[in-house]
Amino acid sequence: DQQVKQNSPSLSVQEGRISILNCDYTNSMFDYFLWYKKYPAEGPTFLISISSIKDKNEDGRFTVFLNKSAKHLSLHIVPSQPGDSAVYFCAASLGTSGSRLTFGEGTQLTVNP
Amino acid sequence: EPEVTQTPSHQVTQMGQEVILRCVPISNHLYFYWYRQILGQKVEFLVSFYNNEISEKSEIFDDQFSVERPDGSNFTLKIRSTKLEDSAMYFCASSELEGGLGGELFFGEGSRLTVL
Numbered sequence: 136d137q138q139v140k141q142n143s144p145s146l147s148v149q150e151g152r153i154s155i156l157n158c159d160y161t162n163s164m165f166d167y168f169l170w171y172k173k174y175p176a177e178g179p180t181f182l183i184s185i186s187s188i189k190d191k192n193e194d195g196r197f198t199v200f201l202n203k204s205a206k207h208l209s210l211h212i213v214p215s216q217p218g219d220s221a222v223y224f225c226a227a228s229l230g231t232s233g234s235r236l237t238f239g240e241g242t243q244l245t246v247n248p
Numbered sequence: 249e250p251e252v253t254q255t256p257s258h259q260v261t262q263m264g265q266e267v268i269l270r271c272v273p274i275s276n277h278l279y280f281y282w283y284r285q286i287l288g289q290k291v292e293f294l295v296s297f298y299n300n301e302i303s304e305k306s307e308i309f310d311d312q313f314s315v316e317r318p319d320g321s322n323f324t325l326k327i328r329s330t331k332l333e334d335s336a337m338y339f340c341a342s343s344e345l346e347g348g349l350g351g352e353l354f355f356g357e358g359s360r361l362t363v364l
Contacts (some may be wrong), residue, residue, distance in 0.1 A: 156322065171350075171355075176357065176358075177357050177358075178252070178339050178355030178356050178357045179280045179291065179339070179359050180339075180355070181352045181354070184352070226289060226291075228317050234305055235293045235296065236283075236293060236353065237293070237304070238291040238292070239290065240289075240290050241290075241291075
């Protein structure tokens with residue numbers, strides 16, 4: 136199942152700088168997109184989401200951008216903090232047609248002090 | 249802060265044995281889910297449950313799997329006859345709204361199943 140893909144398995148940034156995590160999808164029927172963060176030995180934790188009718192959603196240090204024509208979304212974290220070090224999963228949903236989330240492979244973000 | 253709790257945190261079982269994984273969703277949530285993550289692979293949807301019945305299931309969720317909400321608080325996943333390939337981390341989740349409508353899913357910490 137390659138419908139949601141995160142091509143970068145890892146990303147390393149310096150504290151205070153911007154982290155940009157990318158996600159691509161192939162199913163144009165996806166209507167809702169989410170980012171989850173996961174620490175080792177914990178379940179995924181919801182971070183931020185965006186509906187397909189928007190192209191940007193911001194919540195504090197986290198901003199998600201959606202480019203529907205490119206079937207691409209990204210998560211920006213500014214400024215990055217060491218506590219942000221975790222695996223970040225992109226997920227997509229078909230919206231009103233169902234509740235299934237389709238996840239990407241995840242990107243391990245490391246923020247260095 | 250309310251949370252989804254799962255037990256056991258780790259279970260080791262022999263191939264062919266039955267396993268029951270338990271979850272207590274957040275109390276006012278209406279939708280319940282099981283996902284799993286095989287080591288090194290993606291988090292995969294197994295099943296969603298609403299109003300005491302399955303609302304959607306994936307191709308993974310075959311006849312060996314079943315879910316139940318036996319007492320109004322617990323939500324269980326049963327694997328009738330475990331196979332080696334069932335070894336994975338199983339995550340329970342719940343939401344107030346249907347996840348596809350923008351309802352945030354709250355995940356538990358997971359139950360690691362090891363089948364020998």
